[in-house]
Amino acid sequence: MESTHDKVPLSAADSQRLDDYYRTLEKESNRFVGYPANARFDYSELHRFLRFPLNNVGDPFVESTYRVNSREFEQEVLHFFARVYHAPEKRYWGYVTSGGTEGNLYGLYLARELLPDGIVYYSEETHYSVSKVLRVLALRNIMIKTQSSGEIDYEDLRETVKIHRDVAPIILANIGTTMKGAVDDVARIREILHDFAVPNFYIHCDAALSGMILPFVKDPQPYDFGAGIDSISVSGHKMIGSPIPCGIVLAMKKNVDRIARSIEYVGSLDTTISGSRNGLSPLFLWAAMRKLGPAGFREMVVGCLKMADYAIERLKAAGIEAWRNNNSVTVVFPRPPVEVIEKWQIAVFREIAHLITMPHVTRTHVDELLEDIVSAKS
Numbered sequence: 001m002e003s004t005h006d007k008v009p010l011s012a013a014d015s016q017r018l019d020d021y022y023r024t025l026e027k028e029s030n031r032f033v034g035y036p037a038n039a040r041f042d043y044s045e046l047h048r049f050l051r052f053p054l055n056n057v058g059d060p061f062v063e064s065t066y067r068v069n070s071r072e073f074e075q076e077v078l079h080f081f082a083r084v085y086h087a088p089e090k091r092y093w094g095y096v097t098s099g100g101t102e103g104n105l106y107g108l109y110l111a112r113e114l115l116p117d118g119i120v121y122y123s124e125e126t127h128y129s130v131s132k133v134l135r136v137l138a139l140r141n142i143m144i145k146t147q148s149s150g151e152i153d154y155e156d157l158r159e160t161v162k163i164h165r166d167v168a169p170i171i172l173a174n175i176g177t178t179m180k181g182a183v184d185d186v187a188r189i190r191e192i193l194h195d196f197a198v199p200n201f202y203i204h205c206d207a208a209l210s211g212m213i214l215p216f217v218k219d220p221q222p223y224d225f226g227a228g229i230d231s232i233s234v235s236g237h238k239m240i241g242s243p244i245p246c247g248i249v250l251a252m253k254k255n256v257d258r259i260a261r262s263i264e265y266v267g268s269l270d271t272t273i274s275g276s277r278n279g280l281s282p283l284f285l286w287a288a289m290r291k292l293g294p295a296g297f298r299e300m301v302v303g304c305l306k307m308a309d310y311a312i313e314r315l316k317a318a319g320i321e322a323w324r325n326n327n328s329v330t331v332v333f334p335r336p337p338v339e340v341i342e343k344w345q346i347a348v349f350r351e352i353a354h355l356i357t358m359p360h361v362t363r364t365h366v367d368e369l370l371e372d373i374v375s376a377k378s
């Protein structure tokens with residue numbers, strides 16, 4: 001057949017258009033310092049897999065009759081992260097998601113199935129994906145104040161949980177808030193629940209960015225399965241870097257089985273949120289994991305933290321009040337003039353802005369950004 005699109009080339013005009021678009025992307029990705037996405041990776045060894053209709057439809061641990069899949073690689077990625085987050089061996093479950101949002105949806109869905117009448121507690125500076133998820137799941141929820149660092153206000157949490165002692169708490173802990181990279185201390189949260197002798201509770205961690213930082217620093221705040229969480233969502237395209245947004249969600253198998261059973265009842269092991277799932281993302285994550293491993297990830301994270309300190313030092317030297325939270329690569333500073341925001345794709349929230357020193361951010365980027373801030377002001 002002549003009209004299948006593997007046979008028909010793009011027209012000269014369309015090819016030209018793609019060439020122009022390519023150059024725009026090259027330019028824009030070189031001034032990309034405001035968002036937590038690593039723009040530095042090389043997956044050229046994987047380009048040939050674009051030829052296949054890869055699809056990891058359904059459960060990553062249950063072989064599908066759709067055999068053009070990358071389940072084997074997905075499982076290795078999940079095992080790697082399960083070890084990193086101290087999940088109990090063979091007692092966890094998870095999958096490669098389309099990003100941090102899907103992982104939050106999955107974690108809170110699980111929480112709701114286990115504690116249908118529970119109340120979700122989450123801080124003021126929680127990512128917008130969570131309020132959307134709460135609406136989707138129609139979960140009762142209460143917003144808790146934050147401290148100026150962006151970390152949850154434990155006293156407000158304590159008082160609020162106390163008032164609702166008769167209702168099971170579902171805690172959405174931020175492991176790296178979007179604007180300030182603040183980490184909620186899971187051990188302190190558990191202490192509060194313990195003080196009120198709460199029998200049933202659920203802790204989900206939104207670890208979109210810092211889930212790839214904390215495992216690789218010397219003094220991580222308590223945040224993982226070792227600290228008693230029930231599930232965690234991490235983005236794959238943030239610190240690791242991926243041409244396709246993706247993420248990882250991990251949960252305790254005993255909890256997952258309780259909802260999987262009720263789905264088996266309708267005759268399926270449809271355990272994931274989306275049905276068809278792309279099989280390329282697991283390959284990217286697998287390649288990054290195999291190339292870098294824990295030692296490589298550690299080196300990458302240390303480099304990012306150093307670059308964050310360099311940025312703070314330079315900004316402060318120029319009289320700009322810049323700071324970061326412990327174990328965070330998010331450098332917070334006062335909102336700069338609009339031309340700087342646009343040129344450098346800086347994310348802003350009210351009076352503050354941030355620069356995130358992801359692996360592709362160099363001293364040159366920091367220096368040029370600073371020059372622009374200073375000259376825009378004068």
Ligand SMILES: *Cc1c(COP(=O)(O)O)cnc(C)c1O
Nearest residue numbers: 099100101127176177178208235
């Ligand atoms: C980016 C981010 C998310 C959402 O992740 P996506 O991969 O964009 O869906 C959720 N929470 C936090 C804290 C984030 O930084």
